[in-house]
Amino acid sequence: MNKKNIKDFILLAAVIILAAIGARFLAKGETLTDYAIKTGREINPSSDSGKEIAAVAGDSGETAAEDAAGEAATAATTIEAATAQVTTSEVTAAEVSTEDATVEAAADTSLEASSDEGKDTEVAAASLDRVTYMDDFYYEPISDEVFHRISGISYPVNCKVSLDELRYLKVLYVDFEGETKEGELICNEKIAQDLLEIFYGLYQSDYQIESIKLVDEFGGDDTASMLANNTSCFNYRVVEGTTRLSNHAYGLAIDLNPFYNPYITYNKDMTVNVSPKGSEAYADRDADFPYKIDENDLAYKLFKEHGFKWGGNWNNSKDYQHFEKK
Numbered sequence: 001m002n003k004k005n006i007k008d009f010i011l012l013a014a015v016i017i018l019a020a021i022g023a024r025f026l027a028k029g030e031t032l033t034d035y036a037i038k039t040g041r042e043i044n045p046s047s048d049s050g051k052e053i054a055a056v057a058g059d060s061g062e063t064a065a066e067d068a069a070g071e072a073a074t075a076a077t078t079i080e081a082a083t084a085q086v087t088t089s090e091v092t093a094a095e096v097s098t099e100d101a102t103v104e105a106a107a108d109t110s111l112e113a114s115s116d117e118g119k120d121t122e123v124a125a126a127s128l129d130r131v132t133y134m135d136d137f138y139y140e141p142i143s144d145e146v147f148h149r150i151s152g153i154s155y156p157v158n159c160k161v162s163l164d165e166l167r168y169l170k171v172l173y174v175d176f177e178g179e180t181k182e183g184e185l186i187c188n189e190k191i192a193q194d195l196l197e198i199f200y201g202l203y204q205s206d207y208q209i210e211s212i213k214l215v216d217e218f219g220g221d222d223t224a225s226m227l228a229n230n231t232s233c234f235n236y237r238v239v240e241g242t243t244r245l246s247n248h249a250y251g252l253a254i255d256l257n258p259f260y261n262p263y264i265t266y267n268k269d270m271t272v273n274v275s276p277k278g279s280e281a282y283a284d285r286d287a288d289f290p291y292k293i294d295e296n297d298l299a300y301k302l303f304k305e306h307g308f309k310w311g312g313n314w315n316n317s318k319d320y321q322h323f324e325k326k
Contacts, residue, residue, distance in 0.1 A: 133196040136182070139167040150186065153220040154235045166234060166251050167192040171199040173209045183212025186234040188251035191325050194306040195233075195254070201302050208291065209257060222248075226276040226321075229259035240275060241265070253324035256299055260291040261320035263311070285312075285320070293320055 130140040142163045147155070155163075169185040169192060180203075187195055202209070211230040218224040222240075225232055234251040238244055240263070247253035262279040264272055274280045282289060293300055293312065300310060303323040311319025 131193070131196075133193070134200055136170065136172050137196050137200050139169045139187075139192040139196060142166050142168055142186070146186075150214065150216050153216040154186070154214065156236055159236045161236065161250055165189055169195060171196065171212065172203050173199065173212055174203060174206050176208055176210050178206075178208075181212075183209070183231070184214055185212060185232065185254070186214060186251060187254070188234075191252060194308070194325065198299075198302045198306060202299060205298055207298055210259075210291075223276050226255070226258040226262075227278065229257055231256050231258070247324045247326070252326060253322060255321040256293065256323065257291045258321040260289065261293045261312075263321065264318040266317065285318075299323075 130138050132138040142150075146168050147163065165188055166186055167189045169187060171183045171185065172180055173183050175181050183199075185195065209231055211228060213225075213230055213232065215222065215225045215230070215232040215235045218228065218230065220235060220237075222235060222237060231254070232248075233254040234248060235246075236249045237246055238249070239246045248255075259276060259279050260282050262282055263275045264283055265275075266272055272283065274283045281287075282292070285292070285294065293310075300312075303310065306325070308323040308325045311317075311322030311324070
């Protein structure tokens with residue numbers, strides 16, 4: 001062997017040694033045998049080392065790829081399961097929300113139904129005792145709502161008239177502007193039907209009445225009610241200037257357009273008292289003015305037909321606004 005061949009051999013050996021060292025370094029210090037022991041693979045001694053290493057590397061790559069693919073598939077399955085679970089949870093939550101909404105709606109409907117049933121029951125109860133003469137003309141017993149409005153005012157704590165004797169009336173009337181209005185009165189049951197028929201006749205004839213409100217709207221003050229020219233009936237009070245109960249206290253008297261039809265009393269010195277104050281101009285019954293009640297007036301005729309007495313026919317005093325029936 002010449003020197004050149006020896007040098008080539010030495011160079012080849014060095015390359016092989018360096019390659020082996022590099023391979024070991026790249027394999028993190030593992031030999032092929034170490035790798036075989038770790039992975040459980042058998043090394044065929046007769047096989048070419050390069051081929052074995054390539055096979056092992058190929059198998060390793062395939063195994064890594066298979067492992068990665070498996071992990072990816074597992075991850076995908078996990079993500080899909082998680083997504084399905086979230087979707088299921090959302091659906092469940094939506095169903096629960098829908099069920100809650102349904103239950104809540106059902107509860108609201110039930111409450112509304114109960115409330116409506118309660119109102120219907122009240123209306124039905126009221127309708128059973130209500131007496132209707134014509135549309136919007138009726139009377140009925142005093143309800144709790146009406147009692148609260150009159151308690152302590154027109155119906156004081158010392159009132160000797162039973163609520164059972166009284167009736168609440170609803171009527172229509174034509175006001176001084178020619179417009180149809182709703183009016184309300186409280187009267188004795190004995191004259192309730194009479195008043196319905198009388199006020200219906202007045203309404204049909206466009207007879208003008210300025211106001212029909214409960215005297216309680218004026219604090220139970222008869223003078224304030226008269227000054228407002230308000231037509232009213234029940235008010236538990238005495239006759240003005242006396243200690244004697246008025247027929248208004250029993251709901252058996254009514255005052256109609258009182259400001260234009262005042263109450264007049266006479267003194268011993270022949271002077272007169274006119275109530276309410278300010279209506280003196282209407283004390284002269286010979287004068288001609290609107291809304292005056294006399295024997296030619298429709299209201300006078302209707303009340304007389306129903307058996308009422310007129311205060312304008314009294315001897316010791318004149319109460320031109322006043323009609324009563326005992």
